[in-house]
Amino acid sequence: xxxxxxxxxxxxxxxxxxxxxxxxxxxxxxxxxxxxxxxxxxxxxxxxxxxxxxxxxxxxxxxxxxxxxxxxxxxxxxxxxxxxxxxxxxxxxxxxxxxxxxxxxxxxxxxxxxxxxxxxxxxxxxxxxxxxxxxxxxxxxxxxxxxxxxxxxxxxxxxxxxxxxxxxxxxxxxxxxxxxxxxxxxxxxxxxxxxxxxxxxxxxxxxxxxxxxxxxxxxxxxxxxxxxxxxxxxxxxxxxxxxxxxxxxxxxxxxxxxxxxxxxxxxxxxxxxxxxxxxxxxxxxxxxxxxxxxxxxxxxxxxxxxxxxxxxxxxxxxxxxxxxxxxxxxxxxxxxxxxxxxxxxxxxxxxxxxxxxxxxxxxxxxxxxxxxxxxxxxxxxxxxxxxxxxxxxxxxxxxxxxxxxxxxxxxxxxxxxxxxxxxxxxxxxxxxxxxxxxxxxxxxxxxxxxxxxxxxxxxxxxxxxxxxxxxxxxxxxxxxxxxxxxxxxxxxxxxxxxxxxxxx
Ligand code: ADP
Numbered sequence: 001x002x003x004x005x006x007x008x009x010x011x012x013x014x015x016x017x018x019x020x021x022x023x024x025x026x027x028x029x030x031x032x033x034x035x036x037x038x039x040x041x042x043x044x045x046x047x048x049x050x051x052x053x054x055x056x057x058x059x060x061x062x063x064x065x066x067x068x069x070x071x072x073x074x075x076x077x078x079x080x081x082x083x084x085x086x087x088x089x090x091x092x093x094x095x096x097x098x099x100x101x102x103x104x105x106x107x108x109x110x111x112x113x114x115x116x117x118x119x120x121x122x123x124x125x126x127x128x129x130x131x132x133x134x135x136x137x138x139x140x141x142x143x144x145x146x147x148x149x150x151x152x153x154x155x156x157x158x159x160x161x162x163x164x165x166x167x168x169x170x171x172x173x174x175x176x177x178x179x180x181x182x183x184x185x186x187x188x189x190x191x192x193x194x195x196x197x198x199x200x201x202x203x204x205x206x207x208x209x210x211x212x213x214x215x216x217x218x219x220x221x222x223x224x225x226x227x228x229x230x231x232x233x234x235x236x237x238x239x240x241x242x243x244x245x246x247x248x249x250x251x252x253x254x255x256x257x258x259x260x261x262x263x264x265x266x267x268x269x270x271x272x273x274x275x276x277x278x279x280x281x282x283x284x285x286x287x288x289x290x291x292x293x294x295x296x297x298x299x300x301x302x303x304x305x306x307x308x309x310x311x312x313x314x315x316x317x318x319x320x321x322x323x324x325x326x327x328x329x330x331x332x333x334x335x336x337x338x339x340x341x342x343x344x345x346x347x348x349x350x351x352x353x354x355x356x357x358x359x360x361x362x363x364x365x366x367x368x369x370x371x372x373x374x375x376x377x378x379x380x381x382x383x384x385x386x387x388x389x390x391x392x393x394x395x396x397x398x399x400x401x402x403x404x405x406x407x408x409x410x411x412x413x414x415x416x417x418x419x420x421x422x423x424x425x426x427x428x429x430x431x432x433x434x435x436x437x438x439x440x441x442x443x444x445x446x447x448x449x450x451x452x453x454x455x456x457x458x459x460x461x462x463x464x465x466x467x468x469x470x471x472x473x474x475x476x477x478x479x480x481x482x483x484x485x486x487x488x489x490x491x492x493x494x495x496x497x498x499x500x501x502x503x504x
Contacts, residue, residue: 428467
């Protein structure tokens with residue numbers, strides 16, 4: 001019998017990790033991948049900033065943290081890395097092997113990970129360069145508990161400098177940079193290079209420089225052994241001026257060389273299972289009855305008319321309220337849907353203009369539309385469980401997770417045909433319905449002459465409302481959506497294959 005290959009080690013460096021700290025899909029991915037990679041022979045430690053909320057949750061959970069690395073001066077103050085295995089209550093995410101970067105001068109402050117009261121922290125470039133620098137040091141030096149990664153997986157601009165710091169240290173530890181959203185690029189002025197231990201000799205367009213400034217995401221995309229992004233469609237879109245946000249040249253170069261791929265995100269089906277989710281009344285594809293109770297409860301929670309009063313579907317929206325997410329398209333398209341008997345519940349926060357516009361719309365349609373401004377994880381679960389539809393009219397979408405949660409919880413997605421939305425939702429055309437492959441509704445496919453606009457969204461909503469009237473057809477569509485695999489299975493294998501290729 002051949003010996004079992006030893007488990008290999010990956011250091012995942014990220015600014016968010018569910019369930020401890022989350023502002024979007026990045027956290028879900030960072031939190032879910034370790035459990036998916038473990039059976040494939042990869043053990044992950046996640047390096048995460050020691051935000052006060054994270055430290056408090058670890059203390060509350062009784063997670064023992066042991067110091068494994070320290071420095072007297074991390075860009076202006078002392079820093080310690082402490083390691084512990086966090087077990088989530090309820091066992092949803094299972095275990096996370098964490099290394100927390102405790103650097104009070106950078107992370108011990110009020111607000112979210114990036115901002116306070118709507119304003120970015122003024123030193124975000126320092127805070128996340130520090131995270132990246134420590135990630136690189138851990139890979140080079142190893143930790144006091146004798147752990148050294150075989151590979152570093154760096155996420156988004158916040159960890160984008162890890163490959164550069166490794167290069168400057170002369171390290172050959174392989175790196176993978178994953179682009180979760182190319183619109184956020186970690187840009188700052190070259191006067192900061194010295195302060196952040198970045199060499200001026202590498203400040204040129206083939207490395208750190210981006211139009212006279214520094215971009216940490218660009219640096220990562222240039223210096224990483226490989227680049228991945230979170231869906232195959234987004235990988236090819238990134239190489240175009242329309243979607244590349246100025247980094248299309250780097251993306252095209254790495255794509256042409258076969259060094260950039262799109263690996264679709266999955267969802268953590270342990271944490272997100274309508275049959276066991278503690279936030280909802282249980283239901284499943286084979287016994288969907290519980291979904292009605294969730295629907296009723298959601299209508300009541302939003303102060304909406306009870307089921308029976310309005311004939312159309314209940315559409316939910318769970319999103320950051322930004323231009324990317326097409327909130328203006330929603331505001332234009334929803335009146336038609338509401339007037340035709342549909343109901344809408346929105347959970348989101350973001351741009352104050354969109355918050356106001358949605359509030360105005362809800363005031364125009366009392367009983368038919370409700371809006372909850374804020375960020376509320378358990379409520380998001382109740383929304384997917386109660387909704388008939390989840391609306392995702394994004395102008396661009398690297399992967400998108402809300403449509404996956406929607407499918408899995410029987411809230412059929414209505415999506416713009418872009419990026420990962422295109423890759424994950426099979427439109428309810430007559431052919432796809434007949435073949436039993438449809439999982440939702442899509443609009444605006446440019447390849448079919450469409451455009452992502454309010455007209456397209458309105459038309460898709462109309463198609464969904466029509467089909468909703470046919471209870472049998474709706475039930476079949478919902479069953480297909482709920483049983484279509486959206487877990488990490490295939491995608492985790494693709495990461496493991498890529499990691500294995502790099503480590504040899
Ligand atoms: P992005 O990362 O661009 O915001 P994704 O669709 O990839 O978009 O992931 C969004 C994640 O954040 C999902 O898990 C979604 O449920 C969650 N989310 C977004 N807005 C809220 C909110 N206001 N309250 C709770 N969860 C939210």
